[in-house]
Amino acid sequence: MKPTLVIIGASYAGTQLAASAREYGFDGRIVLLGEEPDAPYQRPPLSKSFLTGQFAEARLPLRSPAFFDEERVEWRPSTRVTRIDRDRREVVLHDGTSLRYDHLALTTGARVRTLAIEGAFYLRDLADARRLAEASRTARSVVVIGGGYIGLEVAASLRQSGAEVTVVEAESRVLARVASEPLSTFVLEAHTAQGVQFRLNRKVAALHARAGHIDTIELDDGARLSCDLVVVGIGVVPNVELAQSCGLRMASTPGGGVAVDAYARTSDPAIVAAGDCASFVPHGSATDATDASALRIESVQNANDMAKTAAATIVGRLEPYRAVPWFWSDQYDLKLQMAGLNTGWTHYALRGSLEARKFSLFYFRGDALLAVDSVNRPQEHMLARKLLAGDLHPTQQQVSDDAFDLKGWIAQATTRPSA
Template sequence: MKRTLVTIGASYAGVQLAASARELGFDGSILLLGDEPDAPYQRPPLSKGFLTGSVAAERLPLRAQAFFDEERIQWMPSTRAVAIDRERRQVELHDGTRVDYDHLALTTGARVRKLDCPGATLAAVHYLRDLRDARRLADTARSARRAVVIGGGYIGLEAAASLRQKGVDVSVVETEQRLLARVASPWVSDFILQAHREHGVRFEFGRKVVRLRDTHDMHDMVSVELEDGTCLLCDLVVVGIGVIPNTELAADCGLKVAGGIAVDTCARTSDPSIVAAGDCASFVPHWAPEGAPACRIESVQNANDMARKAASTLVGRAEPYRALPWFWSDQYDLKLQMAGVNAGFTGFAVRGRVEERKFSLFYFRDDMLIAVDSINRPQDHMLARKLLANRVRISAQQAGDPAFDLKVLANRSEAVAPRTA
């Protein structure tokens, strides 16, 4: 009898997992459950090209319907899983029906963290996680004059850049003392801050939003009140203060949850017959220092690469997940590309010219290259991914020397290093 694979969640990780399972020879039924009505789509453009109008909705789908048909993947839109019965190996759906499974994959992703203060539910308040959010925000932005963006992370900054490109006046409120405090070095934070200021964006650092209220004497305007008494008037509020992993299904059926759905290096949950991948999954990455706690990685790269390993596990070819993390962000004419994780770096080198807005920062910990941030230097980024994946020895002096040929070093190392990703 042919087996059935049920994948709960139809974004990057879910689509990749289903596709990889089929590619690896899984010949049974594959059900892909998605709670949105739209076909699985790209999410990064939502805060960038889709918001500015340069990317049409027709360009967003991850795969054409023909792909699902050809690969015999049954995509089920507007279908929400509400419970998992591990003993009977069934998934209960929102309409009360039950789906049997032999293999189960959780790619449930994450949801936006909501603003928690009086006035947080006003009509002017927008979030940006899914296509419905993006459509509503893009529609409102067409007539907006002033916007307040709450949160100085990637989503907030990308939304701020897109709104400024549409001519909207923008202020950003960030509780930390600098932008991208959780993920970027102070030097990158300062550079991005200056770029936004050059485009007219104003910033409020180290302050928290305590209230939003309608201003009855000013048509369609909202007052965003900060803890120091500052009031920012606007007709549009965009909130980007992080996400919460969707772990309820896993927790309710008894799977281990620790900051996310806990998985091992092969993407197995505490029930070895169930895998998880993507934004919802928590694990100790191979590059983390010894004794480091589990974490989640919120990126397209992680969703896709982890899903491939989860699919391998499902078909009996378990392999440790050892992919190099990388990320990107587009803001104005800046393409920020990051390879590796710079946490705990003890030194760095600059390659390129900061004044020309084309440079890379190479981060080192104990003389070992651990991460590279590139601004408008895509070749550096691609070479850095090879160097980091193969743990190539390179000194800060070499990295900062424009005459030193990174390409030769990266290609030589790739030819001799074992494949681990």
């Protein structure tokens, strides 16, 4: 009898895992379980062009309907898994039925972190985006709680739609968790120039409603902000309850997640995990997957690339996850693209011009290049990914010089014979 692969979670990681399993030669049954009624879809546009009406819902699906037939993937929408029975190798569904598996993949993603605020809007899935898009059509004054990428993307989209927007951020700067201070400052000034107001180092103290709708937010300094729409974007929480309840090992790092090794394997050899729910130790680390070096990366790139690693593991091809993390964000006319992880950087080099709004920031720790943030320099972003993937390290002085031929240097470095 051919083996059965059950995938729990039908977004980027789950869909990619099914596709890659077929590509790598898995010839058994594949069942893709998704809690949402909609076919797997793109999520980045939801906080950007979908809100402004420039990205039609018909363009959102990740795969055409024919994909599921051609690749023999049984996609089951509106299906929730209530329990994993590892001894019997079964998953129990919300309707009481069960599915037996030979291989199980957890691609359960993450959910929004919430506040005790009734009447606020969140943005994680398509249903959220539909509700927010509808409400924003008549909104004149909006308060966005949270100055991370989602909050700022929503702020930019609603400001472009004509609303007055105020962003409330508990930290002293926007993007405090994910970006350097130079990039944070640039992004803040870009939003301010568009008319967005900011209240930094501030928290919500109270809400005031009229006729069942929030119309005023009171901050911890006593200030009151009038509004007719409140959007909360304060991060996400990985969906690990199924994994926890069946006894899989969890990562001990602050971001949590299901602990996996460099091959996407959990503590159960029959179960892999990928995407926002998984926390992994980069290949080459000698430490255990629950120590402080474990990472949980929230990005489309990570979901897709880790899913490919997991699929390879399922078919017996042990290929460690080595992908360079990269991210992007569109705000107004700014295309922000990030490559690598700048954690622990000691100094940086600026290439390009802040005033021209076209530049890159190269982050170093000692002589080692860790990451590159690019604004409106997409070609340089691609070069940065090549540098990081090839473990190539130009000097701070070299990249600071706009006349330095970075592309040519990479070509020479990659063709130079090793010692």
